[in-house]
Amino acid sequence: MARRVLAALAALAALAGCGAPASAPPPPPVSASSFNDTDVMYLQMSIAHHRQGIDLVRLAAGRPVRAQVADLAKAIELTQAEEVESMTGWLAEWGKPAHTDPDPGAHKAHGGLPLTAPDTIESLRTTTDGEFERRFVTVLTGHQHGAVEMARAELAGGVSHSARALADRVVRSRKGQIEQLLGLTGQPG
Template sequence: MRRLIAVAMVAALFSSTGCTGRPARSAPEAARSTPVVDTSISTIDVLFLTMMVAHTEQTLEIVRVARAGITDTQLRTLVAAIEVTETDELATMRRWLRDAGPEVAAAAARHDHSGHSDAVAGLTRLRAAPAGQVDGVLRDVLSEHQRTAADLAKAQLKAGTSERVRDLARRIAQSRTGEVELMATLPGARQSAGTTTGSSPGRA
């Protein structure tokens, strides 16, 4: 399921109508606009930011729903770090989207991102998780969600044009991959992965 979601997100970056590598506006157009727009950003960059804003909002909802039921200390520490980091990233991405100008942001907003995440199903699982089982469900849900974020960021590294957006994508790819790897080492991770996703016991 995660792979299908990631493929849909990557396809949106590479082939959506209007998502070219051109700057969002030319310098003369920006000079005539108020407020001044960021002319270094392309519509592909804006699409990535729009998708990642939605994805990050879902991440924050996931960790907030699960926070009270977490029992493992390492997992609780990781969740706290994710909440701080992604809250800051979310503010940055929203600011960059505002800087891109209303016309470019509106063009990206026309893309339907509703099918690009498994967060709704994950949140349903978390809310239904009995006391004492939140850790395992959270590991599964958050690992899938962060893998998808890493896949989207890697696609942006191939398709994006803005160096600052590419730098953010690089950091997202590295951090989300690291988080998934860490969650795979936590107590019970392998057993949880094997029983809830159908993967072999040896897979994280």
């Protein structure tokens, strides 16, 4: 078990990488005994990451952005809210807390908690309308890369069918979102 956890933590530190919104949350776990520490860590870190992502995409509401950007932001908000609900439920079933230590130093051993820096989000919040969309797309692209990093680590070391199914969906969906975002900037995906 310890080797698996260490392998998963090493994988998280080494991986980097993000797509289209999903339609329904994965099914609930089969049993509470079908998870490991990697699954718990993934869900806890993903909840924090998703909640920050929801706050991030809400910044686009009411700002002068293209329809594609507004639609993608709304889809991300809805999808990630559904995913947070599923992840929180699984952790509750497993008797584990839904929160993770917000101190970045607590996550150094496994590559860190890939949250977007609070000052970056605050800067985006105060960005002028003329610059907002370009900066928003850039920040959101980086944020979605963090989701892929964590999901790949889960796929490398997790055992929960539900958490792994979610991680697989996150990799595919966030990669699609990144391609859309890069397309909006004129960059190749």
